[in-house]
Amino acid sequence: MPDEFVLQNEKNGHVISVAGNPNVGKSTVFNKLTGLKQHTGNWPGKTVGLAEGTTEYQGSYYCLVDLPGTYSLSSNSEEEEVAQAFIQSDLSEATICVCDATSLERSLNLVLQIMQLSDNVVVCVNLIDEARQKGIKIDIEKLQSLLGVPVVATAARQNEGLDDLMSALAKVVSGEIKMNPYMKEALESLKGNQEENTIALLDRATVIAKDTVVFTDEDYNRRDRKLDMILTQKSTGIPIMILLLIIVFWLTIHGANAPSDVLANIFAIIGDYLNQFAHYIHMPEWLRGALIDGVYNVLSTVISVMLPPMAIFFPLFTLLEDFGYLPRVAFNLDKYFANAGACGKQALTMCMGFGCNAAGVIGTRIINSPREKLIAIVTNNFVPCNGRFPILISIITMFFVGSSVSLGSGLLSAVLLAGTVILGVLTTFWISQLLSKTILKGIPSSFTLELPPYRKPQIGSVIVRSIFDRTLFVLWRAITIAAPAGLVIWMMANIMIGDNSILTWATDVIDPFARLMGLDGTILMAFILGFPANEIVIPIMIMGYLSKSTLFRFESLDQFKNLLLDNGWTWLTATNMILFTIYHWPCSTTLVTIYQETKSSKWTWVSFIIPTVMGIVTCMITTLLAHLFRLV
Numbered sequence: 001m002p003d004e005f006v007l008q009n010e011k012n013g014h015v016i017s018v019a020g021n022p023n024v025g026k027s028t029v030f031n032k033l034t035g036l037k038q039h040t041g042n043w044p045g046k047t048v049g050l051a052e053g054t055t056e057y058q059g060s061y062y063c064l065v066d067l068p069g070t071y072s073l074s075s076n077s078e079e080e081e082v083a084q085a086f087i088q089s090d091l092s093e094a095t096i097c098v099c100d101a102t103s104l105e106r107s108l109n110l111v112l113q114i115m116q117l118s119d120n121v122v123v124c125v126n127l128i129d130e131a132r133q134k135g136i137k138i139d140i141e142k143l144q145s146l147l148g149v150p151v152v153a154t155a156a157r158q159n160e161g162l163d164d165l166m167s168a169l170a171k172v173v174s175g176e177i178k179m180n181p182y183m184k185e186a187l188e189s190l191k192g193n194q195e196e197n198t199i200a201l202l203d204r205a206t207v208i209a210k211d212t213v214v215f216t217d218e219d220y221n222r223r224d225r226k227l228d229m230i231l232t233q234k235s236t237g238i239p240i241m242i243l244l245l246i247i248v249f250w251l252t253i254h255g256a257n258a259p260s261d262v263l264a265n266i267f268a269i270i271g272d273y274l275n276q277f278a279h280y281i282h283m284p285e286w287l288r289g290a291l292i293d294g295v296y297n298v299l300s301t302v303i304s305v306m307l308p309p310m311a312i313f314f315p316l317f318t319l320l321e322d323f324g325y326l327p328r329v330a331f332n333l334d335k336y337f338a339n340a341g342a343c344g345k346q347a348l349t350m351c352m353g354f355g356c357n358a359a360g361v362i363g364t365r366i367i368n369s370p371r372e373k374l375i376a377i378v379t380n381n382f383v384p385c386n387g388r389f390p391i392l393i394s395i396i397t398m399f400f401v402g403s404s405v406s407l408g409s410g411l412l413s414a415v416l417l418a419g420t421v422i423l424g425v426l427t428t429f430w431i432s433q434l435l436s437k438t439i440l441k442g443i444p445s446s447f448t449l450e451l452p453p454y455r456k457p458q459i460g461s462v463i464v465r466s467i468f469d470r471t472l473f474v475l476w477r478a479i480t481i482a483a484p485a486g487l488v489i490w491m492m493a494n495i496m497i498g499d500n501s502i503l504t505w506a507t508d509v510i511d512p513f514a515r516l517m518g519l520d521g522t523i524l525m526a527f528i529l530g531f532p533a534n535e536i537v538i539p540i541m542i543m544g545y546l547s548k549s550t551l552f553r554f555e556s557l558d559q560f561k562n563l564l565l566d567n568g569w570t571w572l573t574a575t576n577m578i579l580f581t582i583y584h585w586p587c588s589t590t591l592v593t594i595y596q597e598t599k600s601s602k603w604t605w606v607s608f609i610i611p612t613v614m615g616i617v618t619c620m621i622t623t624l625l626a627h628l629f630r631l632v
């Protein structure tokens with residue numbers, strides 16, 4: 001835990017902590033006030049670490065710090081310790097304590113704990129729109145007089161009440177409003193014995209909640225409970241999960257097909273013009289080759305292959321996330337993770353891995369036990385990230401479905417892709433179990449994961465968030481890596497040593513080994529050079545094959561397939577390519593993140609070696625079997 005907090009904006013105004021229970025809308029309040037884009041979504045534990053941002057109100061500046069959600073401040077986990085330490089630190093001048101209007105009693109317990117640490121508290125009763133809908137009425141004025149600090153009702157997502165919140169905050173910071181001295185004294189007198197204090201605060205929270213909250217509809221959770229009956233029941237939970245997976249993939253694959261082709265065609269036409277232009281200005285051939293055949297071609301392949309599926313997948317995923325489905329996935333998979341000796345929350349970090357494994361690794365901070373956190377980190381790489389989906393989709397579509405685009409073939413691709421992902425999930429269980437029986441022995445800790453209410457996602461904000469925050473972010477990362485990589489690979493393919501280019505020379509060296517795995521030197525080299533980002537594996541592979549044959553433009557999957565067939569691909573090569581895509585080393589960004597999270601080169605190596613060895617061995621076995629049974 002840090003002894004001293006360092007903020008970038010602390011000199012830019014009054015430092016304010018934004019604290020509260022998990023999933024009550026802290027980050028939403030923070031985002032609305034600061035205009036930033038902290039990750040929000042309908043499951044507890046999204047915010048890890050501290051995020052800061054500034055906002056101006058009536059000429060004064062405030063530096064808000066978005067804290068991770070905590071149920072209490074009793075130092076049960078790293079996140080609780082950090083939150084408590086920050087609120088108590090000299091840096092924090094005041095705390096906005098965000099509460100859930102639909103379960104005020106529990107929120108109040110934390111409010112009281114915070115009031116014991118700091119005199120300057122503003123209570124923000126958020127989700128007031130949801131409370132209204134559920135027939136829950138809160139007497140805000142009474143709450144304010146009982147607590148002795150300012151209380152403001154908000155619906156942050158709809159911008160409701162945020163102005164009042166800032167106004168109350170300004171008064172607290174300026175000293176215009178102070179905590180009621182009687183309340184302060186009462187809380188002070190409880191501090192002595194920790195156990196007694198905890199019980200007394202709980203009691204007080206109950207009493208205050210009873211006095212201020214009226215439930216006009218006792219059965220307000222009816223609809224959620226009915227849905228949960230279906231989505232989390234033994235017999236229906238997992239089949240629905242698999243079905244949803246297939247639907248998401250189907251929409252992604254089917255929807256991405258046409259735009260991918262259009263993009264590829266547009267890039268090809270622009271490429272022609274660029275070539276003509278290069279010719280026109282008498283650009284030297286080596287420069288033209290490096291820029292157009294190298295950088296431009298790799299970039300355009302990465303964009304046309306990756307952009308459409310991401311632009312469909314991320315919004316769908318975010319919709320499910322905002323609806324509240326992710327914690328249900330964790331609930332359904334909990335017993336499998338427990339059997340594997342791991343933590344059920346690993347399901348959530350696994351889901352994050354679908355977007356980006358590095359994000360999944362950071363997400364493991366929600367797991368309290370260090371042992372289970374390590375298991376989650378080491379196995380995160382078994383769910384394919386967005387850089388790997390395009391490889392899987394294109395290979396599956398070309399070799400197992402037939403590249404004609406029809407509803408049926410899209411569905412078959414989706415089923416096969418879902419099957420591949422399920423294999424990755426099963427591998428996560430196996431390896432988790434293996435780890436917890438060997439180098440990470442221990443019994444799984446128990447935890448309570450809350451099932452948040454189902455929330456109607458805001459379509460507009462889902463689209464904006466998923467396109468701008470996720471799609472463009474991932475794409476930008478891919479592009480910044482792809483452009484220089486394109487140049488390096490073009491040079492490798494064109495700088496000759498004797499009769500062969502460096503690339504041919506290098507692929508020839510590893511070719512015999514790659515053949516044992518049912519791949520070839522070019523494919524393996526593409527994975528090796530794709531270490532900075534899996535997004536560039538396919539462009540590298542294309543360039544590798546092209547350095548041996550004629551010019552190629554990525555215009556359609558058919559053309560791509562012919563190129564592969566010309567280079568000796570069979571269904572076995574395709575199968576091994578798929579297997580190796582889910583079983584190989586994590587990309588460099590993920591490994592750096594693993595090192596940062598674990599602070600241990602040993603665990604970084606373990607995360608590298610396990611999937612790599614698995615990939616090599618699995619591919620060798622399938623190749624051996626295929627040859628043994630004369631299947632190829």
Ligand SMILES: Nc1nc2c(ncn2[C@@H]2O[C@H](COP(=O)(O)OP(=O)(O)OP(=O)(O)O)[C@@H](O)[C@H]2O)c(=O)[nH]1
Pocket residue numbers: 020021022023024025026027028029039040041042043044045046047048068069070126127128129130154155156157158322455
């Ligand atoms: N209806 C409604 N939904 C809200 C409101 N504020 C936030 N939400 C939704 O509640 C969910 C949780 O919001 P977050 O801001 O991520 O919550 P958080 O407290 O930062 O959560 P953690 O970081 O996980 O502790 C998201 O799906 C938000 O869109 C609100 O005022 N009304």
Ligand SMILES: [Mg+2]
Pocket residue numbers: 026027028039040046047069
């Ligand atoms: Mg948050």
